[in-house]
Amino acid sequence: MTITGGIAEADAASATMEVEAYKRLYPLQFYERHLDSDVRPDGRPLTRARPTSVNLGSIATADGSALVKIGNTTMLAGVKLEVITPSTASPNQGQVAVDFQMPSICSPLVRPGRPAEAAWVVSEQLSNALVSSNFVNLQQLCIVPGKAAWIAYVDVYCLDADGSLLDAALLAAVAALTHLQLPAVKVTETGRVVPLKNHNGDAGQEVDSIAKKNEDQIVKSRQRLERSSMPIALTCVSHRKHLLADPSAEEESILQMSLTVIMDTSGRLISFYKPGGAVAATSATVKDCIELTKKRVAEVNSIFEEAYEEACGTEMMVE
């Protein structure tokens, strides 16, 4: 590699120093020299995201769950359902409650006790993305209008925080909600919601038989949530004229300007979140970020469809 950029002192040092030591002493120069040759220290081209994997149904006890990995960043999401009385303002809607946790296992920067600042930010942006994109049809969560509805508690746990937390957390939350199955229930005359027995998918027959036997008893069969266009996030960091997609924790800490774009599979812009930073984004940067996000949405969507097919495709056929 040819020596370009960096301060004179760093340049002089680089001739004699070992790579590890140089990286520690001059982290910014270390990165700049990589970026100038259009490559990142982990071998990725600047605009490529890390390998992404989605695994649906990782938690057997949850109603819906997903484990998502983007590079080393790992998020585990679970959805738990409870029956509530819907609010009087919206009697025919259920609710979705999102919670994001960063336990101290995920990063050396997180201490046990009060939630880290990053956890609040991701939590707020995560619920904003789910609300703004209308990903969940809340009317589908209604069991009996005005009487009973589902509340879906979406809990996202960060197991390994290696940058681009919102991207992974959103993908995990969306995947878990897609994997979610509303259980088959019947509503008794007293208004209680009782689950129907479920032996290897024969709940469907039971639903039918009860519905035939007792016409006025309300029965809901097991169902997945309607699939609507999925919000997908991409975090970018920028340094001078370079734009890097999907930064690792190290890149986020060294290169100071980061922003997150969320778009859905139908091309709408769900969120453009840039919380200040050392540099203001030019129009060209904004356009580039949106273009990169469009590509990323297509990429993640195909990864997700594959995972969905694998986890739920066969199940659908049995039913």
Next chain:
Amino acid sequence: MVMAKVEVGAAPSLNVAERADGRSASQLRPLSLSRGLLTRAHGSATWSQENTTVLAAVYGPKPAAMKKENAERAIIEVVWRAKSGLSGSYEKDAEVVVRRSLEYIILTALHPNTAISVILQVINDDGSLLACAMNAACAALVDAGIPLNGLLSAVSCGVTHDGQVFLDPTKPEEQKCKAYVSFVFPSRRLSAVPELPADVDGEPVEYGILTSVTRGAMEVEEYFSCVENCRAAAAKVSEFSRSSIEQSLKGNRDGC
């Protein structure tokens, strides 16, 4: 725990041509700024956009807490106090947004090992709250005499269901519209600082988007139209805060 509630159903349509307060789509509400209201604070300011009012106080540079101290620069702390109730994820997120935006203008390297605290108290929220708070924080920093490399101007705008963009939404308008966005732009620099480039990638500095926070979904073109509209309005906001500072400085001189 964050409750994410969505109102589904026929949203009442919002007519930009007939806004409730008679403004046009590209009109801001009357701005007002008063500084130096608090006696114990090193600097303070209230910024109001009609019924949206935020009081900001600045303390510092003061000794930083041991574990937060930075030997190379001053650290900035932002506390966001809601009008009522405990602070949740909205407030924490707003604190981060304000802090990281202020880091852009504060010359933190001048005061190593110290802390600068900015306390924002929401007095009333009638829409465009984040923009109002950001402007208040910037005015309070000026009042405190913290060395800055420029000013910020914050503006927000809404997008109606038929894709029209209107500036400075009120609370009812925010609830009725499809999406709304808050922007922070660096103000145009009047004094020529030789070492700073006037343009970034062929664009003036004040065109750069320092901060962008959106609510609701919109088309990409609508977002760009928001950027254009807010950029134009930001110039007016910056002009207003600059003339207000100049006036009060003149007042001080006359008083002496």
